[in-house]
Amino acid sequence: MATATRALGVEVIGASKSFGAFRALDDVTLKVAPGTVHALLGENGAGKSTLVKGLVGYGVLDEGDILADGREVHIASPRDAQALGIGMVYQHFTLAAGLTVEENLVLARGKLPWRIDWTAERTALEAFMRQMPFRLELAAPVSSLAAGEKQKLEILKQLYLQQRFLILDEPTSVLTPQEADEVLGLMRALASRGELTVLMITHKFREVMAYADNVTVLRKGRFVGTCAVADTDRDRLATWMMGSDASAETREGATEDTGEARIARRPHSPDAPVRLALSNLSVVDDRGHAAVREASLSVRAGEILGLAGVSGNGQKELIEALVGQRKVESGEMSVEGAPYAATREAMTRLSVYALPEEPLRNACVAGMSVAENMALRDFDRAPLRRWGWRLDRRAMRARAEGLIAEFNVRPPLPERAIGTLSGGNVQRAVLARELGQAVNVLIVANPVFGLDFASVADIHARILAARNAGAAVLLVSEDLDELLELADRIVVMAEGRLVYETVASEADRVVLGRHMAGHGDEGNAQAAETAVLHASA
Template sequence: MDDVSTQPIGALPAATGALALDIYRLTKRFGSFTAMDSVTMRVEPGTVHALLGENGAGKSTLVKCVAGYQRAEEGSILIDGREQEIANPVVARALGVGMVYQHFTLAPGMTVAENLLLAGGKTPALIDWRRKRAELEAFLATTPFSLDLDRRPSELAAGEKQKLELLKQLYLRPRLLILDEPTSVLTPQEADEVLGHVREFAKSGLCTVLIITHKFREVMAFADSVTVLRRGKAVHHCRVDHTDPRRLAAAMMGEGEAPPPESDAEVPAGSALRAMKQTAADAPIALQVEGLQAQGDRGTLAVHDLSLAVRAGEILGVAGVSGNGQRELVEALVGQRPRLAGRVTVMGKPYGARREENRRLKLRSLPEEPLRNACVGDLSVAENMALRDFDQPPLARGGVLNFAAWRSRAREWIAEYGVKTQGEDAPIRSLSGGNVQRAVLARELAGDINVLIAANPVFGLDFAAVREIHGRIVQVRQKGGGVLLVSEDLDELLELADRIVVMSQGRIVFETSAASAQRHVLGAHMGGGHHA
């Protein structure tokens, strides 16, 4: 291994160009849980290979074994036909494996140039900056990304940070580049630009690319081959030109289960879910927000004079790249963050987000990360389901709490919503993410609803849960409720919403009907390229 440490940064490893990767019967366990179960797959050199699967299917475990961050108990990893013992990330790097993570790993106080040099691992005590800058500028000229070498990550937008993460790896000239959901923080244009460049990089024979994604559109547009993982097993391998989103969805859910009718990446904007009922133009306004201002966590303004209206029987989608004030907007609306200015009304009545108003005005919410934002982790499922109305009949009579009524209603809801739990008395933190969300849904969707505020309601959930939750949200709208749906997933908004507004830097900068919405136009506004 000594020869690796003496290599100058950016120097080529012994072997160059795209490598062939073979995974043979790889198994990884965590205690009694098998995260990866005898997975075999081949990634051809110079191709883009997509790894598709629901959360918990084993995708991240697989790539972490290849990148040296985890070690499998059984099976082999072969590079160019030779078995390799990848004991740690240093060994992986020496073999030419580079990985871009879903979460940023940048040094915030250092410049772009310093972050690029740092990626190499071995920096000399004295750096000849003139020579290094010239080298970095020459390197940037070979990529389609222009980043200012003197800026710091704290000054960069999310899309720029993602590009810097990619540049860090490309600078090391990897033979295999692993991307873990690289587009989750990008606008559609930025995503296409990044993936387009990565595809060209692979086609040129310089590199093989393995990409984890959950977006069928990205698989169909940019990958050559795809492997679907399900519950730790590789269940489907094929060339992309021999498949379609419907078949991929069926593989993700398990053969024999019908793919959801709305899972197709090419669903037209006027989706069948939405076409069930058109909002009347003269329907009453269910939720009105006027001139709302709210502070961010750092004391600066996160929501600037924001106004919007949601009619009864309408889903209004709020699109935007993460970090543009959507979280603060939702928290200010539901009472988790103070409002500095502005007025909010529900069915024409003032709304200050107090518990009594929620009940009287029939406003409900499905927040992001429900375990953290909508539950008390140590309380039981039944107790969490009663948080809205534990002091109301029939759950309480004459100031006395009727715990038997809490439990029996919880059992009904557990059955109706398919909540997998050891019982209504189990602490809610013992449930999986999808089941926590189902339990919160049961509570929030009970009875009549005037307004539902939902923020990334299916984030991290499996296919079946996504379909079910989307169906429940559409039901609220069909029964005449107004829904404010805040989501970072454009496909979700195009499928469910009647109208879409784009939030950028704490303001609404664009509005369109969902039926006539165009992905690239929404993307341009999401990226801050336009301001209305």
């Protein structure tokens, strides 16, 4: 490790924080050495957010001491943190959408003169941008940026403020593989040169093993362990996070609560019947602009087709068209060869089911009970409807109890409002409703975004089980690791078009990332030129 010259070392000793009777942090100690990249792992509710909020001044700790460069400090507000050189890049954007890139960067400084010399500011910003591995157009409105570009701007903003200690909250969730490597490579390089210390919250073991020096794990508000990354492995970290024997088998299909056996992937037949087909499908966004452009694809029975792409490239509009939330402009959709109009009646008749992104907003009624939400598909049919009009609530509750037990929804209370459940349990409840019967087509969008470790393993196992049972699964995800783990084939969407397809087992991250960034043709041309040069030599 390089000798730190400017990077800030931070230590938290005996940190505790309560919200009423709930103990969010309980005597947690964390030491982040200057000039290092330190990963912070833990499931949802482990206390990670509470801890870092104490460091950036958004939630003063009830107990505990904070040391910066060995000196005790008091952080009561974000201004205190910024004065110490502590900054944070949040999982959710904090940009002013109505302003330009350069305006966001300048305004981030806080204290500004009454009259800003924009010529001088622009000159300084251009010099700053030339030092960065990725650049943004200074005059571009933030509202015009894709999600990946917004994430880059959040990081650039903190680097522009010359912070000495940077907290990254899931920093690569909306980036292509190349962009992720650029960002984390930059963090790694700055830390190695002693210019910056990085505390990285992530759920991706690959990022921890590739870029972090040290790692700390929290569980249920308490410190579990810390060690050098070189002295550990994925299974050990998973065991720390889960609190039990979290072997690779557990990570790939079982859950701590259910003890289910790992779901084995059944061989997929390339001659299986096509269950879902799109032909030259076009869809527009809310502003009337083309979002999906003449997309054609097919998904066969017993297959998971993964759809990769950086957020904002038409995936959202495609899913909305498939589940009946957005009108199709042109083209055709079919299920088992029959025209498919994405109406409730068609979805029921053709056995099309879905787990859309953010299910609490897109697939549930938060104020209704778990049992009522589980009945949204068939409340108007027997056995839930009796005597032509009456809703049989006893039958509704009995059915919900069975699904809750089968899909491990916690707490197991049918009358509980679904909006009070954790994210993972909302997902389980929706999956229980959607997979509680025979399924021809399953449409899934970012199913585990923001969920804890156990929920991810459980939901992945459910999706794979549906595929093994013969369902055709269209899996849209911004997490390339998820697609590589679950999919049989992967297609890439860029600027609304399907631009690349590969068998998942033969996929190359670099090639996928190049197409995700819209540089597929350029990459092919470069490859061809390289081949010609080698041939000439």
